[in-house]
Amino acid sequence: MSTLADITTIARWEVKKSFSMMSRDVLPLAAILFVLLVLVTGLTAQTGLHLQDGMYRVGVDDPRVAGLIAGDARFSVYQLDASTLDANRDVFDVIVVRGQASSRGTDKANAALKTLSRDYGKYVNSIYNSETDLFAAYPLWIDSESVKSELSFLATQSGQYISAAPSRAAPVPEGVVQNIPNPSPDLSLSEDQLRAQLVQSNAQNSQISRYTEALSSSGAMGNFKTPSQLSPPLPFDSIILVFIFIFPLYFTSQFFMMSIMNERIERKGEILLSTPVRASSIIIGKALPYFIGMLAICAALTLYIGASPLIILPLIPIIFFFLANALLIGMLSRSFKELSFISIFFSTVATSYLFFPSIFANVHVISLISPLTLIVLTIQGSVWTATDYLYSTSLFWLTGAVLFYIAAQNFKDERLFSEKPLATRVREFLSEILPRKYPFVSLFLLSGFSIPFVFMVQMMCLVLFFNLPMPYSLVFLLLFAALIEEFAKGIGIYTIYSRDAGFFTWKNLVLASAATAIGFLVAEKLLLFVTIAQISDSVFGSILFLSLGSLWLPLLLHFVGVLIVAACLKLGGKRWFVPGLAIAMVVHCLYNLYFILGWLG
Amino acid sequence: MKGRHLSIIAKKEFRGLFNEKTILLAVLLQLFIALFSSFLMVGLTSMYDPSSLSKYSRYRYSVAYAGNESELLTYLEKSPDFRVYQMDLSTAVAALGQRKLAAVIYVPDTPPDAVDPIKITLYTVQNDLQSAIVDVKLKDIFLKYEQNLRQIREERLDVHPLPLQIPASTGGGDFYEFVYGLLIPLLVFMPAIIASALVIDLITEEYQHETLETLISTPVTFPEMIWGKVLACEVLVPIQAATWLILLAINGIAIQNPVQILLQVSVTSLILILIGTLVALHYRERTAAQFIFSTGLVVVILLVLAVPSNPLNLLTRLAVGTAGLEQWLVLAVVLAIVAILCYITQKYAEQVAKNHSGS
Numbered sequence: 021m022s023t024l025a026d027i028t029t030i031a032r033w034e035v036k037k038s039f040s041m042m043s044r045d046v047l048p049l050a051a052i053l054f055v056l057l058v059l060v061t062g063l064t065a066q067t068g069l070h071l072q073d074g075m076y077r078v079g080v081d082d083p084r085v086a087g088l089i090a091g092d093a094r095f096s097v098y099q100l101d102a103s104t105l106d107a108n109r110d111v112f113d114v115i116v117v118r119g120q121a122s123s124r125g126t127d128k129a130n131a132a133l134k135t136l137s138r139d140y141g142k143y144v145n146s147i148y149n150s151e152t153d154l155f156a157a158y159p160l161w162i163d164s165e166s167v168k169s170e171l172s173f174l175a176t177q178s179g180q181y182i183s184a185a186p187s188r189a190a191p192v193p194e195g196v197v198q199n200i201p202n203p204s205p206d207l208s209l210s211e212d213q214l215r216a217q218l219v220q221s222n223a224q225n226s227q228i229s230r231y232t233e234a235l236s237s238s239g240a241m242g243n244f245k246t247p248s249q250l251s252p253p254l255p256f257d258s259i260i261l262v263f264i265f266i267f268p269l270y271f272t273s274q275f276f277m278m279s280i281m282n283e284r285i286e287r288k289g290e291i292l293l294s295t296p297v298r299a300s301s302i303i304i305g306k307a308l309p310y311f312i313g314m315l316a317i318c319a320a321l322t323l324y325i326g327a328s329p330l331i332i333l334p335l336i337p338i339i340f341f342f343l344a345n346a347l348l349i350g351m352l353s354r355s356f357k358e359l360s361f362i363s364i365f366f367s368t369v370a371t372s373y374l375f376f377p378s379i380f381a382n383v384h385v386i387s388l389i390s391p392l393t394l395i396v397l398t399i400q401g402s403v404w405t406a407t408d409y410l411y412s413t414s415l416f417w418l419t420g421a422v423l424f425y426i427a428a429q430n431f432k433d434e435r436l437f438s439e440k441p442l443a444t445r446v447r448e449f450l451s452e453i454l455p456r457k458y459p460f461v462s463l464f465l466l467s468g469f470s471i472p473f474v475f476m477v478q479m480m481c482l483v484l485f486f487n488l489p490m491p492y493s494l495v496f497l498l499l500f501a502a503l504i505e506e507f508a509k510g511i512g513i514y515t516i517y518s519r520d521a522g523f524f525t526w527k528n529l530v531l532a533s534a535a536t537a538i539g540f541l542v543a544e545k546l547l548l549f550v551t552i553a554q555i556s557d558s559v560f561g562s563i564l565f566l567s568l569g570s571l572w573l574p575l576l577l578h579f580v581g582v583l584i585v586a587a588c589l590k591l592g593g594k595r596w597f598v599p600g601l602a603i604a605m606v607v608h609c610l611y612n613l614y615f616i617l618g619w620l621g
Numbered sequence: 622m623k624g625r626h627l628s629i630i631a632k633k634e635f636r637g638l639f640n641e642k643t644i645l646l647a648v649l650l651q652l653f654i655a656l657f658s659s660f661l662m663v664g665l666t667s668m669y670d671p672s673s674l675s676k677y678s679r680y681r682y683s684v685a686y687a688g689n690e691s692e693l694l695t696y697l698e699k700s701p702d703f704r705v706y707q708m709d710l711s712t713a714v715a716a717l718g719q720r721k722l723a724a725v726i727y728v729p730d731t732p733p734d735a736v737d738p739i740k741i742t743l744y745t746v747q748n749d750l751q752s753a754i755v756d757v758k759l760k761d762i763f764l765k766y767e768q769n770l771r772q773i774r775e776e777r778l779d780v781h782p783l784p785l786q787i788p789a790s791t792g793g794g795d796f797y798e799f800v801y802g803l804l805i806p807l808l809v810f811m812p813a814i815i816a817s818a819l820v821i822d823l824i825t826e827e828y829q830h831e832t833l834e835t836l837i838s839t840p841v842t843f844p845e846m847i848w849g850k851v852l853a854c855e856v857l858v859p860i861q862a863a864t865w866l867i868l869l870a871i872n873g874i875a876i877q878n879p880v881q882i883l884l885q886v887s888v889t890s891l892i893l894i895l896i897g898t899l900v901a902l903h904y905r906e907r908t909a910a911q912f913i914f915s916t917g918l919v920v921v922i923l924l925v926l927a928v929p930s931n932p933l934n935l936l937t938r939l940a941v942g943t944a945g946l947e948q949w950l951v952l953a954v955v956l957a958i959v960a961i962l963c964y965i966t967q968k969y970a971e972q973v974a975k976n977h978s979g980s
Contacts, residue, residue: 046909053916060923070929072802075941084783093929094798096943121787128941131797137787147782155738156777159770162763163742167718190706191683191721200711202688203742205729244740247763271915278908285829356822356829356907357638361646364815368650442642 026297030305038279038309068093076132079105079112082119089116092139095132141248149218154211158218158246161207207244214244264325265395266374268317269339270367273346276310280350281359284436299431303424307343314339330398333409334391337416338374344423345370351427351436352445362442373480389479391416414547415479418472429453450515459523460535463512467536468543470508475547477504502608506601509536509578510585514597517589529586537578577611580604626841630849631856634823638853647815647861654808655868682723682755685713689730693741693766697726702758714744723755733773800874806936808869809882812861813890814918816854817897821910823850824901833977843974844967847902851894851966858890859883877942885939885948888955889932893918895962902969 073093080086081102090097098112105115113132114123121136123129148157207214283289292302318335322328345366353359374392391412397404430436430449438445454462478501485496513532516523524532581604588600638644684703686694687710697705708716713725725744731737741763745755771778824847827833836846866879876882897914904910925931935951938944 046904046913049913050916053913053920056920057916057923060920060927064923064927067927069926070931070934071806071926072798072937073929073934074938074943075798075802077943085785088783088785094802116785119784119786121785123788127797128801133787135798140785140787144782147780151778151780153774153777153779155736156774157771158767159733159738159774160763160767161738161740163740165742165744167714167744167746190685190708191716193712193715193719193721195715197711197715200714202710203727203729203740205731205737205740207738207740247760247767274911275908278911282829282908355637356826357819360818360822365646365650368654372653 023298023301026301027305027308030292030297030302031308034279034306035309038275076113076128076135077111078132078136079108079115081105081117085116085119088143089136089139092135094135145218145248149215154215158214160247161214161244162247163203163244209244218246264321265318265331265335266338266371266392268321269314269335269342270371272310272314272317273342274363276307276343277346277350277359277363279306280347281353281356284351287437289436290433293431293433293436300428303347303428303431307347311339311343314342328398331395334394334413337413337420338391341416341420342370344420344427347427348423348449351430352442352449354439354442354445358442369480373476389415389482415472415476418547419476422469422472426450426453447515447518450511451519454512454515456520459516459528460531463516463532464535464539466512467509467539470511471540471543471547474504474508498609498612499605502605502612503601505540505578506581506585506604506608509540509582510597510601510604512536513582513586513589514594517586518594524586524590526590529590530583533579533582533586536582537575540578541575577608581608623845626845627849627852630841630846631853634850634853648864651861651864651868655865655872682758683721684755684759685716685722685725686728687713687725688728691728691739691766692733692769693726693728693762696762696765700758700762703762717744717746720746724759726759733770739770801941802937805869805874805876805940806933808865809862809886809936810889810933812858812865813886813893815861816858816890817893817914817918818911819857820850820854820894820897821901821914822907823853824898825905825907825910828905829907837974837977843977844970847898847966847970851898854894855887855891859887862886876940878939878944881944881948882936882939885932885935885952885955888952888959891959892955892962893921895959895966896921898966899962899969902966902973 070093074096075094076096077098078089078095079098079100080089081100083099086097086099089095100108102117105112105117109115110124112124113126113129114121114136116122121133123133151157209217283292293299315332315336318332318339319329322331346363349359349362349366353362374390389412394404394408394412426449430452435445435448435452438448440448450466454466481497481500481504485492485500513536516532584604584607585597585600588596588603592599681702681704683706684697685706685708686697687708694705694707697703706713706722708725710725710727713722716722717725723745727742727744729740731739733739743759827836827846837843841849862883863879866876866882869876896917897910900914900917901910904913922933926933930947930951932951932955935944935948939948
């Protein structure tokens with residue numbers, strides 16, 4: 021129980037310390053800034069964001085049309101007579117002469133034309149909304165019904181879009197056809213209700229309302245829409261989620277990062293280390309207040325937007341992951357500027373990992389690798405299963421745990437207060453978790469624990485390259501997957517080599533490579549079966565995890581890869597690490613290519 | 622104030638940046654974002670306009686038509702995007718569930734000139750990329766049909782909108798506003814934000830690492846040291862911004878007036894850097910200074926965006942080539958603010974130096 025007592029004591033210290041530091045003259049100013057923020061937000065909501073003002077030049081001959089267009093700040097409107105406009109066509113992106121718009125045909129002019137046509141549509145709708153006979157103005161209503169049919173990852177093998185191949189005869193469904201009654205020809209809503217909906221949807225500022233609509237789960241009135249209201253789901257909804265949920269988390273983790281850094285400045289943390297408290301207790305104790313704080317922020321935000329509390333579940337691993345990274349960054353960086361740059365770098369990469377897949381939330385199972393997708397789904401009212409949860413969060417849990425372990429092992433004097441370059445420090449940190457007594461066991465474990473990271477980076481590549489047309493996406497994935505795996509396997513060998521080059525006799529070299537290869541394979545299998553069977557069945561998966569079939573072939577591949585890197589190190593020294601990786605990557609690619617080609621053909 | 626002293630300090634900070642290879646991280650970050658956004662653009666473009674990838678240009682989606690015959694059926698049959706089958710509703714929906722069709726349309730027997738509207742039911746596959754594309758293509762056809770019905774019922778309308786003929790879009794320009802109106806000002810302005818965060822790091826570091834005494838004992842005065850740091854951060858801004866412009870150009874995004882853009886960014890960034898300097902001088906501690914600065918930054922940026930013809934808007938206009946002479950007016954206003962901030966910073970730094978030597 022003393023561990024628990026230690027943790028609570030340290031947590032209490034941490035809270036007290038940060039409050040005493042903050043309260044002096046930060047809190048009053050922070051409060052003022054917060055009030056200002058609310059005021060300014062109100063102001064911008066009223067005046068709108070003036071970012072795209074005056075992007076396009078439009079020439080008009082009719083004052084009524086000029087008035088209509090001038091309502092959109094994106095246009096600079098010039099009212100001239102028709103002949104002048106015709107003579108100066110090139111000055112304007114779009115000219116409107118005698119009620120006929122025409123453009124220059126450049127990308128910009130096309131964009132201007134599209135914006136103009138949207139604005140005009142809005143104007144026309146506002147006129148039609150006030151017609152006494154609404155159904156003369158809006159004679160056509162569309163009721164959208166969706167039919168469930170899960171897109172399987174396998175289907176994308178033939179390219180990005182799967183669909184029925186067109187044939188001459190009408191397609192015939194397999195199995196029993198369920199009888200569907202003909203839909204009633206009446207709208208179930210009254211004319212007044214429909215008019216109210218039209219007026220409301222027309223009045224909304226599409227730029228901002230799109231985002232707010234994503235958060236308020238209250239749907240519009242039924243599924244009835246006029247043709248002009250039909251629009252594809254916009255993928256930018258998740259941007260707002262990133263800002264609302266991820267940004268505060270990132271912000272709070274900065275404080276944790278700084279608190280760790282502050283312990284290291286001028287050896288202030290030495291007193292804490294000299295106490296009999298264990299390093300892990302110190303870390304947990306210091307992290308606990310931030311963890312609770314971040315959880316509280318998330319809970320408050322969830323409550324504020326009135327979403328289901330289920331949202332918190334996928335956020336917990338994100339918080340855990342952020343804290344683990346903040347801890348390590350705080351322990352690694354030598355100066356404030358290094359801290360800033362590393363943390364900006366980390367947050368950008370982490371944000372893209374979270375954000376980009378969730379763009380495809382309604383489109384593809386690939387989106388599920390980001391926990392944010394679960395949030396998007398929760399807000400939309402869709403259900404996700406425990407398997408989905410495991411699938412999208414397991415990598416965050418695992419990598420977070422490994423990082424915490426590395427940090428705990430290195431939380432001591434000689435690591436915290438050294439002033440060596442970043443790369444050296446990273447190597448020292450790794451070296452600490454590779455005990456000299458059991459080099460092979462530790463290599464086995466290290467390469468095993470590198471798997472979640474490898475998967476994470478590979479997932480990122482998958483998301484990145486998935487957007488490309490088919491042959492390119494495969495080629496890029498092939499190269500990067502091989503490079504990442506070889507790098508992950510080589511890093512342990514490199515660490516031991518730089519610590520003690522004499523250790524690598526040829527016998528030890530082979531043994532070390534074998535230990536690494538086995539560790540890699542075992543962990544790969546384990547994680548694969550738990551989480552990403554969905555992806556591993558596809559052709560993309562076969563590149564990433566080409567090892568589900570037989571066991572000894574992939575083992576041999578991993579072994580050969582590491583051996584190449586290790587041999588390069590032994591023969592050429594540290595300078596040969598990168599060329600060694602390159603050679604190993606080529607071998608890896610050839611192996612994959614052979615099997616995929618064989619498999620495809 | 623001696624120029625030589627300023628450059629000594631600035632050089633020292635640069636050496637620090639290069640020694641730590643942090644500058645490398647910044648460049649890497651830029652490349653990463655550029656890579657990701659260009660990949661994203663390819664993905665998004667192909668998602669919304671699949672015909673932009675030549676492979677899909679001749680693709681015809683299978684749709685089923687159920688219910689009563691109407692003008693809509695003719696439109697669908699004429700369209701080059703669809704292959705229409707007249708089917709029974711239940712069979713068609715079952716085929717849709719098995720992905721043998723892209724959409725099913727049911728049309729009731731309401732006559733075109735009826736008092737009531739015509740309610741069409743559209744069945745598509747839930748959560749599907751293809752549905753999104755089919756939706757877009759069907760929308761055009763529905764709009765055409767709506768227009769046709771409106772004409773039939775025209776006599777019942779009492780107000781008519783101003784006529785305006787807009788030619789059908791010829792493709793392209795979908796992401797123009799996103800790229801030029803959001804991405805470019807954001808990316809080009811990012812170096813200014815990074816530089817102002819950097820100046821806070823540089824100043825608080827001297828306080829927290831207690832290296833200030835050593836620096837003050839050299840011939841360099843305290844204000845000179847502060848200005849040296851400001852200079853070091855300011856120099857980074859145009860370099861990084863120019864890198865963005867080059868990266869964007871490599872991605873095929875042409876930007877006009879690059880020189881004016883760099884000028885505007887460099888001058889405007891001074892405002893942020895000087896605010897950062899003042900905050901850092903006041904708090905002398907990184908956590909507090911960065912916290913206050915970043916909160917303040919959000920306030921300032923929102924406030925600036927609420928004002929028409931703000932510097933960020935100017936970046937957009939310069940990039941698309943619609944900025945007129947007003948850009949010099951904006952520059953003058955920004956310069957005036959910079960001058961005021963310079964004065965305050967100088968006075969504050971002198972004050973700090975006096976207190977320091979006095980204590």
